[in-house]
Amino acid sequence: MKNLILGCLLFCVSVQAETFHKDAQYCLVCHGSNAQGNEAISAPNLAILPDWYLSSQLQAFKSGWRGHQTTDAYSKEMMAVAQSMSPEDVKRAIGFITAFQVSKAVETLDGDISHGKDLFQTCAACHGASAEGNKTLGAPPLAGQYSWYLLRQLEAYRSGQRGAAAQDSNGAMMKQIATAIKTDQDLNDLVAYINTLALPSTKVKH
Incomplete structure (x- = not known):
């Protein structure tokens, strides 16, 4: 299952620049139809995040200081994706994600x-x-x-x-x-x- 998810992500970030916005929707297989996240594969809500933070985290994954931990499989997958992206890919991906309307995760958690x-x-x-x-x-x-x-x-x-x-x-x-x-x-x-x-x-x- 993880290999399938990673394959979808790698496909997303390797598409040609001129078709990125059309094909980037395949990235939403992981992060949801509105980039709102998906607990089943530990994908957070991206719709709430501003461009500067998305950029900093993609660069962190790309440089390898986030995601290198051997016990953190989800971050390792994101590191592999980020490292396959060109600077232009990163810019387009952020533009694609931030175009979505901000969407709050609706849930409750028991606590004081x-x-x-x-x-x-x-x-x-x-x-x-x-x-x-x-x-x-x-x-x-x-x-x-x-x-x-x-x-x-x-x-x-x-x-x-x-x-x-x-x-x-x-x-x-x-x-x-x-x-x-x-x-x-x-x-x-x-x-x-x-x-x-x-x-x-x-x-x-x-």
Whole structure:
């Protein structure tokens, strides 16, 4: 199944430039018809992400400091995809994704929202009071992202699968913060609170 998914992604990024926007829809096999994500294959909601963050993460995968971890199969697949893309492919892919209307992941997660709000105050220093993101600090928006994805990334930071690369200064900070969240219930409460926050009205672009 993973080979099939990777094959779809590799097909997407290897198409000719003049037909990219027509054929890039095949990428949505993984990230959903509106780039809203797909839990079955651990594909996050891309529709909420601004162009600067999409660009930074594709470059991170392309350079190999994100996705190199042997135990992180999903990131390794994305690394392979990004490394097959030319700079022009990256530019077109971002343009394709950011053309979609922002779509919030609709779900609920059981947790102590009041406690989660208290925990979020540390996150707000970088990600914004409403989890809208901060380009200057390289902090992506969190509002509207799936809870399972946020939990998985926080766990990846705690375990060292993310934030360990020397080039990833923002990730190193996130690793410290995630490690300070001691229990799984605390993580659950934090993400449950983030899930209550409204989407920003527009994406932040250059």
